[in-house]
Amino acid sequence: MNEIISTYNLSKRYGSTYRVNNVNLSVCEGEIYGFLGPNGAGKTTTLKMILGLTRPTGGKVTVFGKDLNENRYLVLSQTGSLIESPSYYGHLTGLENMRIVQKLRDVPDKNVEEAMKIVRLENHKDKKVSQYSLGMKQRLGIAMAILSFPKLLILDEPTNGLDPAGIGEIRELIKSLPRRYEMTVVISSHLLSEIEQTATSVGIINDGIMMFQGSMESLKNKKHPTIMIKTRNNKLAHEMLFNSGYLPTQREDFLAFENLTDEKVAQLNRILVENGIDVIRIEEHKKNLESIFLDLTGKERSL
Amino acid sequence: MGMISLELYKLRRKHLFLTVILFLFVEIGWAFIATSMSIARNPDNAGWEALIAMLSSMNGLFLPVLVAVCVSRICDMEHKGNTWKMLLTLSVRPGALYSAKYASACFIMFVPCVLQVLAIATYGIINGFGQPVPIFLLFRFLAGIVITNMTVTAFQQWVSMTVKNQAFALALGMIGGFTGMAADLFPEGIRRIFVWSYYTGLSPVTQSYTSENIQFIIRDAGSLLPVMLVLIAAGIGIYLAGCVHVTRQEV
Numbered sequence: 001m002n003e004i005i006s007t008y009n010l011s012k013r014y015g016s017t018y019r020v021n022n023v024n025l026s027v028c029e030g031e032i033y034g035f036l037g038p039n040g041a042g043k044t045t046t047l048k049m050i051l052g053l054t055r056p057t058g059g060k061v062t063v064f065g066k067d068l069n070e071n072r073y074l075v076l077s078q079t080g081s082l083i084e085s086p087s088y089y090g091h092l093t094g095l096e097n098m099r100i101v102q103k104l105r106d107v108p109d110k111n112v113e114e115a116m117k118i119v120r121l122e123n124h125k126d127k128k129v130s131q132y133s134l135g136m137k138q139r140l141g142i143a144m145a146i147l148s149f150p151k152l153l154i155l156d157e158p159t160n161g162l163d164p165a166g167i168g169e170i171r172e173l174i175k176s177l178p179r180r181y182e183m184t185v186v187i188s189s190h191l192l193s194e195i196e197q198t199a200t201s202v203g204i205i206n207d208g209i210m211m212f213q214g215s216m217e218s219l220k221n222k223k224h225p226t227i228m229i230k231t232r233n234n235k236l237a238h239e240m241l242f243n244s245g246y247l248p249t250q251r252e253d254f255l256a257f258e259n260l261t262d263e264k265v266a267q268l269n270r271i272l273v274e275n276g277i278d279v280i281r282i283e284e285h286k287k288n289l290e291s292i293f294l295d296l297t298g299k300e301r302s303l
Numbered sequence: 304m305g306m307i308s309l310e311l312y313k314l315r316r317k318h319l320f321l322t323v324i325l326f327l328f329v330e331i332g333w334a335f336i337a338t339s340m341s342i343a344r345n346p347d348n349a350g351w352e353a354l355i356a357m358l359s360s361m362n363g364l365f366l367p368v369l370v371a372v373c374v375s376r377i378c379d380m381e382h383k384g385n386t387w388k389m390l391l392t393l394s395v396r397p398g399a400l401y402s403a404k405y406a407s408a409c410f411i412m413f414v415p416c417v418l419q420v421l422a423i424a425t426y427g428i429i430n431g432f433g434q435p436v437p438i439f440l441l442f443r444f445l446a447g448i449v450i451t452n453m454t455v456t457a458f459q460q461w462v463s464m465t466v467k468n469q470a471f472a473l474a475l476g477m478i479g480g481f482t483g484m485a486a487d488l489f490p491e492g493i494r495r496i497f498v499w500s501y502y503t504g505l506s507p508v509t510q511s512y513t514s515e516n517i518q519f520i521i522r523d524a525g526s527l528l529p530v531m532l533v534l535i536a537a538g539i540g541i542y543l544a545g546c547v548h549v550t551r552q553e554v
Contacts, residue, residue, distance in 0.1 A: 051392050053554045076394035087389035089380055091316045103309055104393045128316075129384075144389070 001028040003065070004152055004184045005050060010059035012045050012208075019045045021208040022059070027186055027201075030178045034199025034216070035188040038297055042208040043188040044084055047156050050186075051081055063152065080150040082158055086141030090130035094121055094140055097129055098147065105148040115143040118173060134161035142170065146177070153177060154186045159194060171198050192293050206297040222292050226285045227265055228254040232278040244271055254283075306395075306403035307410070310377065319376050319411060323369060327415040330365040331422050334358050342430070349430065351437050352508045352519035354423055355444050359506035362419075362448055363483030367499045369415070370455045371476020374408050378463035378472075388554040397550035405460055405542065412452045420445050440507050443524060447505030450531055454498045454538035455479065461545030465552075498541075501534055 005027040012020040020042040027033040037043050048054040050061055052072045061068040063075045088097050098112045105111075116122045119139040124132070129140060138161050145153060155174070159167045175198055177183040189195050195202055202219055204212040212219060230253055231237040238255055241248050246268060248255040260268070265282065272279050334357045341357075342349045381387045390400055423444075424436045463472040479499040486500030494500045503509075505527060511518045 048554070053388060053391060055553065073394045073396070076392060079392070081392045083388060083392065085385055087386045088384045089313060089386060090384055091380070092313070096312075096315065100309060100313065101393060103305070103312075104390070104395055 001030065003027070004029050004031075004063065005033075005186065006062045007046070007050070008060045008062075010046065010049060010061060011057050012042075012049060012054065013057040018057075018208050020049070020056075020205075023205065023208070023210045024213075025050075025203055025210065026213065027184060029184055030182065031201050032174060032178060032185045032187065032199045034195030034202040035186060035205065036192060036195045036202060036293070037188075037190065037205035039190055041190075041205045041297070043190075043205055044156055045208075046205070047081075047083060047154055047186070047188060051076070051079070051083065051154065053083070078150050079152045079154065080145035080148060081154040081156075082141040082145045083154070083156045085160075086137045087144075088129045088132075088137055088140060091128065093126050093128055094132070094136075095125040097140060098125075098143065101144045101147050107148045111147055111149065115147045118146065119143040120169070135163060135166045138162055139166070139170075142173070146181075146183075149181050150183065152184050152186070156188045157190070158187060159189070159191070167194070174198055192290055196289055204293065204296050211296040219292065220289065222287070224259055224287060226287070227257040227260045228281070228283040228285055229257070229268070229272075229279065230254050230281040230283075231272060232280065237272055237277050240271065240275055240277070241268060244268075254281075306399055307406050310403045310407040311410075313380060314377065314407070317376055317380070319373060320414070322376075323373060323411060323415055324418075326365065326369050326372070327418060330361050331358075331419065334361045335422075335426055338426075339430075348517075349432060350519070351423075351427055351432055351434060351440060352521060354427060355440065356506065356508040356510050356519050358419060358423060359444070359447075359503050359508065360484070360487075360510075363486060363499065363502040364480050366412075366448065366452060366502055367455055367479030367483050368473075368476045370408075370412055370452060371459050371473050371479065373411055374456055374459040375463050375469045375472045375476075377404050377408050377411075378460060379469045381464075382467045382469075391554060398546060401460075401464070401546045401549055404464075405456065408456045408460065409453055412456060413449060416445055416448050416452065419448070440521070443507040443527070446531070447507065447527075448502060450534055450538070451498065451501040451505060454501070454534055454541065457538050457542035457545060458498060461541065461548065464545070464549045498534070498537070501530075505531060505534070 003026055005025060007023055007025040010020060010023045011018060023046055025046065035043050045054060049056045050063065052068055064078065066075060068075055089100070098116065102112050116125055119142050121136065121139055121143060124136060129137065132140065138158065142155065142158055145155065159170050162170060174185055174187060177185055187198060199216055201215045203210060228251065234250065234253065234255055238248050238250065246257060248257055269279055269282065338354050338357050341353065391397060420441050423441060427436060459472060459476065462475055463469060466472060482497045483499035483502050486494050486497065487503055494504065507522055509520050509522055511520055
């Protein structure tokens with residue numbers, strides 16, 4: 001597949017701190033790329049550099065196979081974006097805001113109508129934007145971003161401020177864009193559930209460093225199960241299994257084992273029973289994506 | 304041209320023209336009342352020179368504030384809704400945006416300048432001034448305030464785009480108003496440093512007090528031309544410095 005966005009060792013330093021450090025991001029055509037990371041991880045800074053709003057300290061960005069530095073205006077003419085909070089003229093109506101973008105994008109009236117309809121603002125188009133709720137402003141921002149139905153859409157935390165129903169609507173909208181309009185979508189979020197339900201590939205960034213990049217499938221494959229065993233005498237069982245070559249760890253009333261095959265579990269059970277230790281429970285605990293994410297980004301950070 | 308019309312479109316419901324016109328009415332009203340009182344006390348003052356000198360002096364007080372208000376309104380809407388960032392992602396060149404804002408502000412401020420000239424002519428005709436309407440003098444008056452306005456606009460735009468809190472830009476406009484009004488009291492070397500002093504500095508008529516009598520002297524156009532050229536050069540310098548500074552800032 002064609003690479004729509006590629007960054008090569010992209011870095012941004014503020015003072016002596018690297019906000020983005022040697023990030024190699026790759027987004028292919030038709031993907032919904034989820035850019036995930038805790039607050040302050042460097043997501044927005046990376047996206048701003050991709051849009052040319054912030055100059056990188058180091059590295060290079062290519063969009064549509066073209067160097068961003070040399071082709072910024074060409075790239076931007078085919079890219080829609082919503083960065084950080086939605087941008088709007090509060091004293092103007094929703095429709096007037098759309099008209100401003102329409103004039104700058106030089107697109108026909110039908111695009112305005114369709115974009116307003118997609119985000120379900122057609123009944124509020126004559127209301128001043130200052131009277132909109134945060135969710136409506138967010139939807140207006142998305143409408144402005146998709147107005148020209150660009151090849152590439154970059155949405156930075158698009159569900160911020162939306163209620164659960166609104167989040168669901170936006171999620172469905174984003175999922176439909178590659179299919180309906182052949183768009184490639186980059187969506188950033190600090191909410192794992194958002195990305196999990198929307199993205200086809202994912203990049204996880206933490207402290208400015210890309211921790212993981214790949215398909216959502218490959219991320220889910222990191223869900224290695226943990227086998228938890230409870231016996232009548234965990235202390236003796238621990239000693240016995242350790243001597244047999246297992247590496248158990250004590251977790252509350254259980255002994256935990258990582259990466260065990262079914263055969264190994266059966267063998268382990270046999271050892272315990274043959275040595276007169278009653279086995280009360282054998283449980284398989286699967287890791288969810290959240291714990292994978294926390295493993296990658298560090299548990300001490302807030303999500 | 305498209306960008307300028309877009310800037311004017313964005314000013315919908317801001318009532319900026321109305322603000323400017325009301326402000327102008329206050330200024331003109333004040334100037335005309337003061338002139339009428341002066342004529343009532345001394346009928347010799349019933350001339351175009353006195354009226355132009357009065358308006359020039361009032362402009363020093365009012366126009367810096369009016370320019371600050373006008374520019375602030377034009378720039379603040381980008382700060383309030385975080386729209387500068389959005390415009391830059393719509394493949395708009397920041398330099399073009401900056402110049403469109405400048406051109407819009409200059410256009411809006413040009414309207415009260417023309418209205419002032421028309422008001423002077425109307426007042427003179429209604430009050431039966433002896434001489435015919437001094438077209439050339441009024442043209443020089445108009446040129447002086449337009450050039451000074453354009454320079455002050457460049458300066459105010461730089462401040463309004465750089466400092467988000469518009470109270471700063473408006474306070475600067477008020478300082479400008481005070482400076483513009485009191486400019487003639489400063490020594491010439493100091494006066495020339497302040498852009499606001501040119502509302503009276505480029506006026507074609509100046510006042511002089513001799514033996515407790517006020518005299519109105521028409522300045523030689525040739526002597527004001529170098530001053531105008533220097534102010535235009537300063538205006539271009541301030542505009543370019545502001546444009547480069549603002550457009551290079553990261554969003």
